[in-house]
Structure formats: structure tokens, C-alpha cells
Amino acid sequence: MKKLRGQNVTDKILDTAERLFYHQGYNLTGINQVIAEADIAKAxxxxxxxxxxxxxVAYIERFRGEWFENLxxxxxxxxxxKQKLLSIFDHLSERQQFREYRGCPFIKANTEAGQSEPRVLAEIQRMKLQLKSFIVKLVSGSEHKKLLSDKELSEMIFLLLEGGVTAAAVFKTADDLQAAKGIIEKFL
Structure with a gap:
């Protein structure tokens, strides 16, 4: 079980929700289970x-902030x-190993709640746009070979990262993320 971030009730609830939503899904996680496992009162x-x-929404907001801090x-x-840019692939490889190749928490949340909960979808879109922006900044400072424009290279990196994480979840290995890193390295 994950160590709780703090002693306050909000942290206990969010820590529990994070674990349950990621491991068993939003739809299969009931409020009563969160209450019981967080060891709190319903009120x-x-x-x-x-x-x-x-x-x-609160789980995704908090997790997004932590995710970008770690990145x-x-x-x-x-x-x-250039190594800063390539290190994103290593980071996501390490995160997939740590998460036992269960995939992207944001995509999982989107699959289950993004269609029915517009606020969930908006928060996930915010995360993915923030990742794109993060990549754009690194690409613009990379002095890459200019075989592609900064925008094209940024989009390619984003799509290869997303595909690599999906492949890691399917094949239970980070090999595709590392292959994507090798492809991008040729453009730098």
C-alpha cells in the first residue's frame, strides 16, 4: 500500500482514491470502498x-501537478x-515499470469517466496540452537538425510518447518507449 502523503483527511481520501481508481478503475470503485479504505467517516x-x-477531478488535478514536478x-x-528531451522517454519507461505496465493513469481515467464527466475530460485534456507545451519548450531549445519544424518534431515526440506508453501497457515492457527514443534521437 502506498504511504499516505499527509495526516489530513483530504490527503487520506485522495491517496485512497488514487490507488483505487488506478488499480481497479473509476467505475468499479465505489464511494463506500473509498470511505472504508481511507478509514474515514462518510460525512x-x-x-x-x-x-x-x-x-x-481532484485526484487528477493533484496527480497532474505531481506528475509534472517529477518529470x-x-x-x-x-x-x-537534447538529452533533456530524450530523458522524457526514460522517465516514462521508469514510470511504466513502477506502475507494473498498467498504462497511463490519465488515459485510464478518460476511458472510464471522460465521456460522462466533462470536468474529468477537461482536466485530462489540460494535462495532455501541458505535456505538449513542455515538449515544445524542450524542442525549441534543443538545436535539433531541423529535418522537421519545431512543431512537427514536438507533435512526433508527443505521439511517440503516447504510443509508447500504450504499447508498454499492452506488451508489459518499456521496449517500445526506448525504440521511440531511438527514433527521436536520429532527429536531434
């Missing part, structure tokens, strides 16, 4: 979150601008 949950959808820390370890 405590509803004091912080009016609905299951509100809980999902930035990982990328900052590289000194060379």
Missing part, C-alpha cells in the same frame, strides 16, 4: 467532495538540451 468524505466525480526533476538531471 468527512462529503465535507471535502460532493460527488464521486468531484473526487475524480521536471527527471529532465533537470540532464545538462544537454
Amino acid at each position: 468527512s468524505l462529503y465535507k471535502h467532495f460532493e460527488s464521486k466525480a468531484d473526487l475524480m 521536471q526533476t527527471w529532465v533537470d538531471k540532464a545538462k544537454d538540451p
Whole structure:
């Protein structure tokens, strides 16, 4: 079980929801299970979150912030601008291994709740647009070979990352993410 981030009730609820939504899915996770596993009173949950959808949105918002903090820390370890860009693939490979190749938490949330909950979809779109923006900044500073425009290379990297994570979930290996990294390296 994941170590709780803090002692407050909101953290307990979100930690529990994060684990359950990721491992068993939004649709299979009931509010009563969250309450029981977070070891809180029902009133405590509803004091912080009016609905299951509100809980999902809060989980995604918090997770998105942590996800980008971790990505930035990982990328900052590289000194060379091209290596910073390539390190995204390594980071996602490591994250997939850590998550036992269960795929992208944001795509999983979108699959289950994005169609029926517009706020969930909006938050997931915000995350993916933030990732695109993050890639664009790294590409523009990479002094790549200019075989593609910055925009084209950024889109290619984004799509290869997304496809690599999906392939990791299907094949239970990060090999495709590393193959995608090798392809991008040729453009740098």
C-alpha cells in the first residue's frame, strides 16, 4: 500500500482514491470502498467532495501537478538540451515499470469517466496540452537538425510518447518507449 502523503483527511481520501481508481478503475470503485479504505467517516468524505466525480477531478488535478514536478526533476538531471528531451522517454519507461505496465493513469481515467464527466475530460485534456507545451519548450531549445519544424518534431515526440506508453501497457515492457527514443534521437 502506498504511504499516505499527509495526516489530513483530504490527503487520506485522495491517496485512497488514487490507488483505487488506478488499480481497479473509476467505475468499479465505489464511494463506500473509498470511505472504508481511507478509514474515514462518510460525512468527512462529503465535507471535502460532493460527488464521486468531484473526487475524480481532484485526484487528477493533484496527480497532474505531481506528475509534472517529477518529470521536471527527471529532465533537470540532464545538462544537454537534447538529452533533456530524450530523458522524457526514460522517465516514462521508469514510470511504466513502477506502475507494473498498467498504462497511463490519465488515459485510464478518460476511458472510464471522460465521456460522462466533462470536468474529468477537461482536466485530462489540460494535462495532455501541458505535456505538449513542455515538449515544445524542450524542442525549441534543443538545436535539433531541423529535418522537421519545431512543431512537427514536438507533435512526433508527443505521439511517440503516447504510443509508447500504450504499447508498454499492452506488451508489459518499456521496449517500445526506448525504440521511440531511438527514433527521436536520429532527429536531434
